[in-house]
Amino acid sequence: MILDTLKYPIGLADIPENLTQKNLKDWIAILEEFPQKLEFLVHELSENQLDTPYREFGWTVRQVVHHCYDSHQNSYIRFKWALTEDTPIIKAYDEKLWANLHDSKTAPIFLSIDGLKSLHAKWVYFLKGLSMEDLEESFIHPSGNSVVNLKENIGIYAWHCNHHYAHIENLMIRKGWK
Structure with a gap:
């Protein structure tokens, strides 16, 4: 039960x-x-704190930050595919392998923070310009061949933001860093 709470802090x-x-x-x-x-x-986190896993066998804070950029960048592209192709099968990526690449494990987090600022500014601008009809467009995720419409994907990524934010914040609270 504790592992589930640490793994899915907001459910x-x-x-x-x-x-x-x-x-x-x-x-x-x-x-x-x-x-x-x-x-x-x-x-204000130190290098040592950035390299602390948010749970046993979990990613470090640094890896979580870099994962958010990688994941959100992929999602933005999926929106574009869904709007320019007929229900495309998107390219999935192995997030665990990506999180273990050297840049995810060692790069300064400002690279992904700055990337997220730019990406999210463009993504939000893009989303605000879409019609309800546009948001009905879908893509197929090859994992289980599930069809995901763009409205749902906005919700999934809002959850994704809060999910990983909670990983880091809860670690900081547990460690007395906040």
Whole structure:
């Protein structure tokens, strides 16, 4: 039970079946605010703290920050594919392997923080310009061949922001760093 709480500190993503304009507005606001919130959360952490796993056998804070950039960059591209191709099968990536590459394990976090600021600014601008019809477009995720529409994907990534923010924040609270 404790491992589940550490692994999923805000629970699993819960996307309502009937999405409202308010859901979308709230989720886009989370995407818009995330890079600055994350930067404020981690900006005073030492190198040793950045290299601390948020749970046993989990990623370090540094890896989580770099993972957010990698994941969100992939998601942004998926939106573009869904809007320019007919229900494309997207390219998946192995996030665990990516998180273990040398840049994810050693690079300064400001590289991904700055990347997230730019990416999210462009992503949010893009999302705010989409119609409800656009948001019905979908892509197929090859893992289980699940069809994901863009409205749902906004919710998934709002959850993803809060999920990883909670990993880091909860670690900082447990360690007395906050």
